[in-house]
Amino acid sequence: MKIRPKLQILEESQIKEILADAYHILDTVGVNIRDYPPALDLLEEAGANVDRDRQVVKIGPNLIDKTLSSVPSHIAFYDQDRKEKLFNFGGDNCFICTGGTGIYIQDYENPGHRRKTNTHDQIIHSRLVEECENISFSAPFNLYDVPIEVADNYRFLINYLYSSKPPFASSWSKEGFDTMVEMMAVMASGEENAETRYAHVHPNDPSSPLHWSQVVIQNFMDCMKVGLPPIIICIPIAGGSTPCSLVGTVVLETAENLSGVVIGQLVKQGGPLVWGGGPSAFDFRHGTAPQSAVESILMMCMLAEVGKYLNIPVEGNIGRADSKLPDIQGGLETSMGYTLGCLSGVNMMRGAGILEYASTISFEKLLVDNEIAGQALRIVNGKIDFSDVTRAVEVIREVVEKDGNFLKSKHTMEHFKKEFLLPSEIIDRGTRTAFEDSGYKSAVDRAHEKMKKILSEKDPRVVPEEKRNALIDIVRARAKKYGMEKLPIEEVSE
Amino acid sequence: MPDEKLITAVSQAEDDIVFKIIQEKVDSGEDLTQVLHDLTEGMKLLGERFSTGEAFIPEVVFGADVFKQAIEMIRPQLGDLVDKRETKGKVALATVKGDVHDIGKGLVAIFLDLAGYEIIDLGHDVPNEKILEVIENQKPHVVGLSALMTTTMLQQKELIKLLKEKGLRDRVKVIVGGAPIYQKWADEIGADAFGADALDGRIKIDSLI
Numbered sequence: 001m002k003i004r005p006k007l008q009i010l011e012e013s014q015i016k017e018i019l020a021d022a023y024h025i026l027d028t029v030g031v032n033i034r035d036y037p038p039a040l041d042l043l044e045e046a047g048a049n050v051d052r053d054r055q056v057v058k059i060g061p062n063l064i065d066k067t068l069s070s071v072p073s074h075i076a077f078y079d080q081d082r083k084e085k086l087f088n089f090g091g092d093n094c095f096i097c098t099g100g101t102g103i104y105i106q107d108y109e110n111p112g113h114r115r116k117t118n119t120h121d122q123i124i125h126s127r128l129v130e131e132c133e134n135i136s137f138s139a140p141f142n143l144y145d146v147p148i149e150v151a152d153n154y155r156f157l158i159n160y161l162y163s164s165k166p167p168f169a170s171s172w173s174k175e176g177f178d179t180m181v182e183m184m185a186v187m188a189s190g191e192e193n194a195e196t197r198y199a200h201v202h203p204n205d206p207s208s209p210l211h212w213s214q215v216v217i218q219n220f221m222d223c224m225k226v227g228l229p230p231i232i233i234c235i236p237i238a239g240g241s242t243p244c245s246l247v248g249t250v251v252l253e254t255a256e257n258l259s260g261v262v263i264g265q266l267v268k269q270g271g272p273l274v275w276g277g278g279p280s281a282f283d284f285r286h287g288t289a290p291q292s293a294v295e296s297i298l299m300m301c302m303l304a305e306v307g308k309y310l311n312i313p314v315e316g317n318i319g320r321a322d323s324k325l326p327d328i329q330g331g332l333e334t335s336m337g338y339t340l341g342c343l344s345g346v347n348m349m350r351g352a353g354i355l356e357y358a359s360t361i362s363f364e365k366l367l368v369d370n371e372i373a374g375q376a377l378r379i380v381n382g383k384i385d386f387s388d389v390t391r392a393v394e395v396i397r398e399v400v401e402k403d404g405n406f407l408k409s410k411h412t413m414e415h416f417k418k419e420f421l422l423p424s425e426i427i428d429r430g431t432r433t434a435f436e437d438s439g440y441k442s443a444v445d446r447a448h449e450k451m452k453k454i455l456s457e458k459d460p461r462v463v464p465e466e467k468r469n470a471l472i473d474i475v476r477a478r479a480k481k482y483g484m485e486k487l488p489i490e491e492v493s494e
Numbered sequence: 495m496p497d498e499k500l501i502t503a504v505s506q507a508e509d510d511i512v513f514k515i516i517q518e519k520v521d522s523g524e525d526l527t528q529v530l531h532d533l534t535e536g537m538k539l540l541g542e543r544f545s546t547g548e549a550f551i552p553e554v555v556f557g558a559d560v561f562k563q564a565i566e567m568i569r570p571q572l573g574d575l576v577d578k579r580e581t582k583g584k585v586a587l588a589t590v591k592g593d594v595h596d597i598g599k600g601l602v603a604i605f606l607d608l609a610g611y612e613i614i615d616l617g618h619d620v621p622n623e624k625i626l627e628v629i630e631n632q633k634p635h636v637v638g639l640s641a642l643m644t645t646t647m648l649q650q651k652e653l654i655k656l657l658k659e660k661g662l663r664d665r666v667k668v669i670v671g672g673a674p675i676y677q678k679w680a681d682e683i684g685a686d687a688f689g690a691d692a693l694d695g696r697i698k699i700d701s702l703i
Contacts, residue, residue, distance in 0.1 A: 034594075034619065103674055103676070116676070116678065142644060142674070148644065148647070148648065149648070151644070152644075172643075172644055172645040173645065205643075207594045207595060211594045213592050213593065213594060213619075214592060215592060215645050237597060239552070240597040241595075241597060244552075282551070284550035284551045284552055285547060285550055285551070287551055287598070287601055287691065287692055357673070359673070
């Protein structure tokens with residue numbers, strides 16, 4: 001028997017109360033959908049009460065119940081080329097995603113300092129993610145060496161060229177979305193049944209309280225249409241855009257997510273989507289929105305419990321660090337997030353390698369987070385083997401009677417790799433002498449060395465030239481409209 | 495003579511006490527000019543308490559609202575005098591079109607208010623046409639544009655372009671802010687300043703006026 005440790009904060013009756021409150025809010029307050037009549041038309045046709053002047057839609061309980069029943073509980077994910085099935089997303093399975101969203105790079109040589117991101121940074125990041133065995137999804141970040149209008153497609157391109165893992169990436173306009181879909185078709189070309197093999201997720205962020213902006217709702221509905229699983233992620237600030245109480249924020253986010261479920265299932269009944277969230281606890285001294293605060297994590301775990309109760313795959317902006325440096329604070333924040341998130345069964349935890357309110361990418365932190373993730377996942381995915389063999393009474397008798405030790409035991413030989421996780425060289429469990437001999441290095445120093453080693457010793461993934469050129473052509477064509485004739489990636493030689 | 499109890503209550507955002515003291519003064523028929531000074535002094539103290547880390551943002555936000563309600567209580571007697579506080583300048587603030595995130599912009603408004611500016615708060619999801627109209631008609635010294643999303647920051651660029659096209663660029667200073675915004679972006683789009691956070695926004699606006 002395998003033991004899967006679990007954290008359950010809310011009792012079933014409390015989850016039902018939260019859902020009843022959220023239903024009531026959608027029925028009596030409604031959700032504001034801005035400047036996108038097709039969404040209002042769709043909801044009105046399905047029986048919702050639409051106020052066109054205020055662009056507010058009130059959604060009754062029957063419509064919510066009906067649409068909830070068709071949401072798939074699991075999504076099978078493939079690699080970006082849609083060749084290989086990687087994992088089944090849902091249930092209590094936990095996976096880690098990188099943070100994405102960054103706009104700066106942490107400078108290892110000059111700790112605490114940062115600069116804007118560029119193509120070279122994304123190449124390094126995607127190559128590192130490819131080698132992180134505990135990170136399953138790759139979220140590319142914002143790049144500033146191309147016109148901002150095309151940066152959504154461009155980062156998607158670079159990530160694809162250097163990582164096979166399913167990306168978590170959004171587009172920022174209708175044009176960006178359509179281009180992304182065109183690129184995905186190139187990536188999947190040559191594969192049969194590509195349309196039923198999911199290889200990407202697309203975040204869509206309604207804004208608390210109860211707002212869908214035009215670009216977000218349009219992209220969300222388009223995701224459902226083309227079968228690109230969208231994640232509904234409200235990122236509220238408790239005490240600012242949601243109530244200053246943990247469960248009040250969970251109630252409001254539940255209502256927002258349910259509005260997404262209704263719209264999504266009306267666009268495509270039975271289409272996969274993900275119940276996400278990224279609550280933060282307002283820091284009332286500095287006016288910042290830390291997602292690493294213990295209350296932020298607790299809110300996310302409770303929101304996940306509601307999603308799991310509804311049998312929908314769950315994402316959480318969890319494991320992020322708000323420290324300015326990849327330091328002890330950063331390690332504490334990510335460790336607490338991953339540990340609680342794993343125990344709660346959050347299917348996707350998005351936050352590896354990111355600092356400072358999701359603004360700053362750190363390569364060293366990414367590699368440290370891969371280690372933290374390994375240990376947190378060990379708690380839940382590795383499971384604790386509880387059996388006659390692992391209770392080992394006969395082994396204990398045999399060893400003690402012979403006055404021996406367990407190191408020589410065959411039982412140890414058979415179990416040491418299964419029972420204990422062996423971390424990489426980033427986690428120092430060595431001797432004092434070895435530590436001194438290697439130059440008194442910190443975990444961040446060791447991560448930096450590992451990064452250099454990966455980049456010098458591991459070959460980048462190889463994308464067939466035909467596909468590579470086709471993708472570059474697509475993005476270049478769009479970039480030309482904004483004054484860029486040649487993409488920076490075209491200057492990079494392999 | 496200043497009423498220390500009132501000043502302290504305002505500086506601590508104690509709404510019930512503030513309203514009770516003012517109501518008593520209104521009922522007694524005494525001259526309320528001193529109350530206006532005390533309210534202003536209390537708000538100044540609240541700002542200082544925030545700067546030293548003693549007060550928190552909700553107290554400042556709530557306190558600003560208490561101040562506004564208190565002003566309305568004395569307006570019937572003092573009339574226009576309550577609006578004749580000296581201001582450092584007029585600032586129009588907006589969260590740009592497509593973006594409904596206005597907590598940060600709201601904080602900027604409060605810090606500016608505390609510092610003595612006149613604020614025109616246009617709210618969120620504000621089309622550039624509306625901002626242009628306000629610039630033309632109400633002639634603010636500064637316009638502050640907030641954008642939280644990479645998708646909406648382009649609106650800041652668009653507004654500056656429109657200002658140039660309409661020959662209005664010299665009439666107003668433009669400050670930009672929001673999570674994805676940075677100095678180089680402000681330089682690229684031709685903004686006059688970049689506010690890294692609400693307090694920095696207030697400081698930069700001080701330097702623009």
